[in-house]
Amino acid sequence: MVDLNDAKSLRAIDSTDFLVSLTGLGAQCMKAYELTQGVALPKVQDVKAVVVTGLGGSAIGGDLLRVYSQERLSIPVIVNRDYTLPAFVDGNTLVFAVSYSGNTEETLSAYQDALEKGSAVVALTSGGKLKGLADRDGIPVIQVPVGLAPRAATGYLFIPMLAVLERLGMLHGLAGEVSEVTRELEGYADIYGPGTPVEKNPAKRLALDFEGRIPVIWGAGGTTDVAAQRWKGQINENAKAPAYWNVFPELNHNEIVGFEKPEELLRELWVVMLRDRGDHPRVGYRMEITRRIITGRVAGVTEVASAGDGMLARLYSLIYLGDWASVYLALLYGIDPGPVRVIDLLKGELAKR
Numbered sequence: 001m002v003d004l005n006d007a008k009s010l011r012a013i014d015s016t017d018f019l020v021s022l023t024g025l026g027a028q029c030m031k032a033y034e035l036t037q038g039v040a041l042p043k044v045q046d047v048k049a050v051v052v053t054g055l056g057g058s059a060i061g062g063d064l065l066r067v068y069s070q071e072r073l074s075i076p077v078i079v080n081r082d083y084t085l086p087a088f089v090d091g092n093t094l095v096f097a098v099s100y101s102g103n104t105e106e107t108l109s110a111y112q113d114a115l116e117k118g119s120a121v122v123a124l125t126s127g128g129k130l131k132g133l134a135d136r137d138g139i140p141v142i143q144v145p146v147g148l149a150p151r152a153a154t155g156y157l158f159i160p161m162l163a164v165l166e167r168l169g170m171l172h173g174l175a176g177e178v179s180e181v182t183r184e185l186e187g188y189a190d191i192y193g194p195g196t197p198v199e200k201n202p203a204k205r206l207a208l209d210f211e212g213r214i215p216v217i218w219g220a221g222g223t224t225d226v227a228a229q230r231w232k233g234q235i236n237e238n239a240k241a242p243a244y245w246n247v248f249p250e251l252n253h254n255e256i257v258g259f260e261k262p263e264e265l266l267r268e269l270w271v272v273m274l275r276d277r278g279d280h281p282r283v284g285y286r287m288e289i290t291r292r293i294i295t296g297r298v299a300g301v302t303e304v305a306s307a308g309d310g311m312l313a314r315l316y317s318l319i320y321l322g323d324w325a326s327v328y329l330a331l332l333y334g335i336d337p338g339p340v341r342v343i344d345l346l347k348g349e350l351a352k353r
């Protein structure tokens with residue numbers, strides 16, 4: 001039985017110091033912004049689309065960029081999680097090839113595809129084959145520090161793309177927003193950190209709600225969808241446990257119908273609804289009605305509203321709470337949050353042929 005108030009025993013399970021990495025996310029965002037300022041920019045004119053290609057912890061930054069840009073860019077931002085790029089990608093597309101390790105085969109393949117399509121490419125990585133290829137091809141590389149789990153490097157794997165777009169004149173005023181993120185996350189690190197007891201720690205309380213249950217995370221399309229996906233992925237990778245996510249309003253047209261049977265399994269679900277002041281007002285109303293429909297059928301429902309002023313701070317406020325909750329869930333299960341042996345096994349098997 002793990003006691004979430006016993007910080008020493010939590011650290012004993014955490015062999016890769018995931019708790020420490022998480023505590024430093026605020027500072028990481030600022031470092032990520034600063035380290036991009038001196039990097040060479042891609043030669044690009046008349047950008048008609050931005051594509052972020054990556055997988056897992058290296059792709060979620062693409063979704064953050066997609067959501068952040070929704071009301072700020074007049075061109076689409078597409079996230080590609082595959083070996084090849086869509087047919088529209090051409091010389092007017094700016095492609096970010098993102099792989100923390102630099103060795104993920106799908107990303108290396110998509111990188112090659114981007115070059116063949118004549119796109120302007122930027123590599124974002126800590127090293128590996130991607131850095132080697134980009135150096136050989138004369139492609140700008142944003143090199144971030146090694147030694148983190150990719151999903152603990154979400155500052156390094158997102159903020160540099162914003163900084164590049166700002167330097168290209170496509171986004172503006174990011175220094176202030178990044179400062180706000182850093183300041184807010186440093187404040188949350190005290191509240192969510194291992195030193196704060198369960199009674200005062202929303203992340204620990206969420207982990208206790210999730211323990212022994214299946215978390216279902218719902219966000220709103222175009223605002224909190226990325227946070228819902230992130231919470232799900234973090235619970236999977238950190239706690240090694242199942243979790244599911246979906247978005248409003250779409251889930252009101254299918255998933256919500258599936259809350260009648262089997263009753264005993266539905267009682268094992270814990271639903272989280274993520275809200276943001278940028279959600280469409282009708283979506284907020286949908287969430288209220290949906291909550292009424294499922295209350296009593298599931299183990300519980302928690303609503304979490306984003307906090308902060310700018311869009312970046314609001315998105316990170318949600319992501320950060322989910323990150324901490326997923327790590328505490330891992331520790332409650334006696335699971336080491338850092339290593340992802342199944343992913344390593346898959347990559348190892350694939351590397352054989």
Ligand code: PA5
Pocket residue numbers: 055056057058059098099100101102103104107149150151237340343
């Ligand atoms: O968080 C993780 O460890 C994974 O989701 C990885 O990010 C994913 O397997 C892709 O690897 P990389 O980020 O090194 O390209």
